[in-house]
Amino acid sequence: MSISRDAIADILEEIATLLELKGENPFKIKAYKNGADVVRDYDGDIIHLAANNELKGIKGIGSALQDKLHELATTGELEFYQNLRGEFPATIFELFEIQGLGPKKIKALYQKLDITSIASLKEACETDRIKELSGFGPKSVSNILKAIETKEKFAGRYRLGDITALAETILAAIKEHPSTSRAAIAGSYRRAKETLHDLDFLVATKQQADIIDYFTQLDEVEEIIAKGETKAAVRLVNGLQCDLRAVSNEQFPFALQYFSGSKEHNVSIRQLANKRGWSLNEYAFTHKDTSQPAPPNVVDERDIYRALELEFIEPELRENRGEIEAADAGELPRLVELENLRGTFHNHTTASDGRNSLEEMAQAAQDLGLQYLGIADHSKSSFQANGLYADRLLKQIEEIRQLNEQWDDFKIIAGSEVDILKDGSLDFDDDTLSQLDYCVASVHNSFTLAEKDMTARIIRAMENEHVTMIGHLTGRLLLRRDPYAVNVDKIIDCAARTGTIIELNCSPRRLDMDWRWWHKARDLGVMTSINPDAHGVEQLQNLHFGVRLARKGWLRREDVLNCMNLDEVLSFLSKSKSERIR
DNA sequence: GCCGTTTTCGGCCCGACTGTTTTCAGTCG
Structure with a gap:
């Protein structure tokens, strides 16, 4: 019986939710949520361990969860969970996706009005039936309707980080087929869009029908939407639509270019082809105007750009935001690569809400080949995250200094993710902050401030000499909560003026600041730091997403703080902020 | 539920904000 760790983690999450609905002990609920995190992020084959009753000693998994995980790992099912599910309709989970609704309200809606889905909730709001319930006034109704609208706006989209593993698994399966000569994922996935609604697979083969058959029969496929000679569309078990196009080896570069998009980019590219008397489609150049020279031979995608006398345009840049003009002028940036990273900032440990100790995080960073790891645990106002008071922070700094003595070529860099309070002041005084090597300042509350107040709040924080960078x-x-109201233009100007770095938070849920702003920020001399915001060792891997989005934002190695080597970064941090301005 | 341990049960999770209230419940981070 095989069950994935994600599936097990999801079951534990659902149990937590159902226990909330039942009004269970909050600490019990938290234990299940925590258990889900542990399962999802455990560094090792936790399913194997569970099946063999070898979970003892894993923090957060006590005897009750050990038994339940054993049952799940060996049978794929859990009686306790089945019974719990039986007490509520299956659709009730979707109500938790509505901002502002929690277990108490959902329970009341269900028990008093028999509301079990978003559709019935919407109807109850529109007919004012909901006002029969105490605690639901006119403001609640409009807030719920607004939240439903937000939810619908995001429906059918997926976060890049949530589907990468699945996408690469399917790609690997396609490549394994003996008839495959080349294969790739095109579309917005290849362009590193932060959210997508489908995956576009492409395969070069002489046996198109074979591959199409094979693709539609993959384990991950739930439903076949369409299936023809050269093209198939399927829906996966998680609802994601995947298209496959099978082409010849000669057509492959053209198809890859065409299906990578964006549509707007391709329109411009085809216009350039037209000027040369060629027409370009997903299969080939056609020589339309024979009074002009014939198109050259094309064996890979680079040849297409070369034929149009353009520098090769990396897929991440193909959004028709000036990349064609830059390629024409030979002025495309050399984009940052994952291999350029030498360290990372903004990571958490068990001191606040992380799941690994300082030592474990440091070890993981070294395993990734990094020279330094910036720690930035939460500050005291982030109660929910077990934020540190000054005394604990100072102790942690001391601990870091001691740990650092054992390494010559690796260092932990002592920082804090300090809360920006409502008025723009910081959660620690300057005296405390001055003890740190660096500081990430982030907003974690009062999200509903008016734009000018939020902007002023963040600007005030940036003007503090001790604030090295602004977090998320x-x-x-992504797909859950819109950005709060803030004037990003003004923030970027302030960053340039004050020598404050803006983080590129590469948690797949955030990818914040948005890639669309980086080009401008870069041109003003603003630097970024690609930060995983890791709450466990495995999340250091998310640096990969940060690099892809940095590339999408036209960033080069020299624009990224954590491309500096250890000596350079320590020297940089020892300078005053005004000296850091480029 | 988990953890730590004075091995048997108490502590764990605090404050801001919102909306509906009239003194507070629920949600969120």
Whole structure:
């Protein structure tokens, strides 16, 4: 019986939710949520361990969870969970996706009005039936309707980080087929869009029908939407639509270019082809105007750009935002690469809400080949995250200094993710902050300030000499929560003026600041730091997403703080902010 | 539920904000 760790983690999450609905002990609920995190992020084959009753000693997994995980790992099912599910309709989970609704309200809606889905909730709001319930006034109704609208706006989209593993698994399966000569994922995935609604696979083969058959029969496929000679569309078990196009080896570069998009980029590219008397489609150049020279031979995608006398345009840049003009002028940036990173900032440990100790995080960073690891645990106002008071912070700094003595070529860099309070002041005084090597300042509350107040709040923080960088600038949670109101233009100007770095938070849920702003920020001399915001060792891997989005934002190695080597970065941090301005 | 341990049960999770209230409940981070 095989069950994935994600599936097990999801079951634990659902149990937590169902226990909330039942009004269970909050600490019990938290234990299940925590258990889900542990399962999802455990550094090792936790399913194997669970099946063999070898979970003892894993922090957060006590005897009750050990038994339940054993049952799940060996049978794929859990009686306790099945019974719990039986107490509520299956659709009730979707109500938790509505901002502002929690277990108490959902329970009341269900028990008093028999509301079990977003559709019935919407109807109850529109017919004012909901006002029969105490605690639901006119403001609640409009807030719920607004939240439903937000939810619908995001429906059918997926976060890049959530589907990368799945996408690469399917790609690997396609490549394994003996008839495959080349294969790739095109579309917005290749362009590193932060959210997508489908995946576009492409394969070069002489046996198109074979591959199409094979693709539609993959384990991950739930439903076949369409299936023809050269093209198939399927829906995966998680609802994601995947298209596959099978082409010849000669057509492959053209198809890859065409299906990578963006549409707007391709329109411009085809216009350039037209000027040369060629027409370009997903299969080939056609020589339309024979009074002009014939198109050259094309064996890979680079040849297409070369034929148009353009520098090769990396897929991440293909959004028709000036990349064609820059390629024409030979002025495309040399984009940052994952291999350029030498360290990272903004990571958490068990001192606040991380799951690994300082030592474990340091070890993981070294395993990735990094020269330094910036620690930035939460400050005291982030109660929910077990934020540090000054005394604990100072102790942690001391601990870091001691740990550092054992390494010559690796260092932990002592920082803090300090809360920016409502008025723009910081959660620690300057005296405390001056003890740190660096400081990430972030907004974690009062998200509903008016734009000018929020902007002024963040600007005030940036003007503090001790604030090295701003964390997750807009607070957005992709597909969940819109950015709070903040004037990013003004923030970027302030960053340039004060020598403050803006983080590129590469948690797949955030990818904040948005890639669309980086080009401008870069041109004003603003630097970024690609930060995983890791709450466990495995999340250091998210640096990969940060690099892709940095590339999408036209960033080069020299624009990224953590491309500096250890000596350079220590020297940089020892300078005053005004000296850091480029 | 988990953890730590004075091995048997108490502590764990605090404050801001919102909306509906009239003194507070629920949600969120």
